[in-house]
Amino acid sequence: MTIEDAIAARRSIRKFKPDPIPEEAVETLLESVRLAPSGSNSQPWRLKLIQDQATKDRISEAANRQGFIAKAPLVIVLCVDLGVYIEGSLATVRELASNNERSEAMTSAMLSRVEAWRTQPKDFLAANVAFNIGIAGEHLALMAVGLGLGTCWVRAFDEARLHSIFGFDEEIVVTALMPVGYPDEAPSARRRKPTNEILL
Numbered sequence: 001m002t003i004e005d006a007i008a009a010r011r012s013i014r015k016f017k018p019d020p021i022p023e024e025a026v027e028t029l030l031e032s033v034r035l036a037p038s039g040s041n042s043q044p045w046r047l048k049l050i051q052d053q054a055t056k057d058r059i060s061e062a063a064n065r066q067g068f069i070a071k072a073p074l075v076i077v078l079c080v081d082l083g084v085y086i087e088g089s090l091a092t093v094r095e096l097a098s099n100n101e102r103s104e105a106m107t108s109a110m111l112s113r114v115e116a117w118r119t120q121p122k123d124f125l126a127a128n129v130a131f132n133i134g135i136a137g138e139h140l141a142l143m144a145v146g147l148g149l150g151t152c153w154v155r156a157f158d159e160a161r162l163h164s165i166f167g168f169d170e171e172i173v174v175t176a177l178m179p180v181g182y183p184d185e186a187p188s189a190r191r192r193k194p195t196n197e198i199l200l
């Protein structure tokens, strides 16, 4: 399957077969996240894989009772670690500077920018870091298509409830849920704006 085919074929899937996902396929999905680009190569994503029914039920409850989440054989909880984001970004900026791969002006601008993150409110940082998990998550969603799997981005949830379900520390932000499974529906393509409407 080409990338073009995967992009065209991807749909949000909200009905899954109960069939389990082979371990090899799960590893391929994780590899697609691992290879994603990130700001300053900080790789701030942290994933939790949930397969047990009781936890999936609690996740679904915390996501406004979106029942299809609990029926997916696998739910991937896509998180970012804000500490990793800051420290990873600083390390890469310094590494690039020591290899003379970036101008002094760029290094100094990046160091001040990343250092300033330490005192920024969590919401600001969470929004800033969200780009990274967005890209990594879409790698996963497209890779899933190639494996015959379906996914659905889920953002409508109570983050505080998910935090308490998993006992995450303060540095972790739950950014999205991604139920994964073999599709038990074949939705038509959802409406998209024509190209002329998305050009400024």
Ligand SMILES: Cc1cc2nc3c(=O)[nH]c(=O)nc-3n(C[C@H](O)[C@H](O)[C@H](O)COP(=O)(O)O)c2cc1C
Pocket (backbone or CB within 6 Å): 010, 011, 012, 013, 014, 066, 152, 153, 154, 155, 156, 157, 189, 190
């Ligand atoms: C950031 C984001 C958040 C979303 N949150 C939800 C959600 O909470 N529940 C849901 O059923 N679908 C959710 N969706 C799926 C969208 O409704 C879906 O992508 C859109 O309607 C287009 O349909 P398609 O993905 O099949 O092309 C979300 C999608 C994105 C990208």
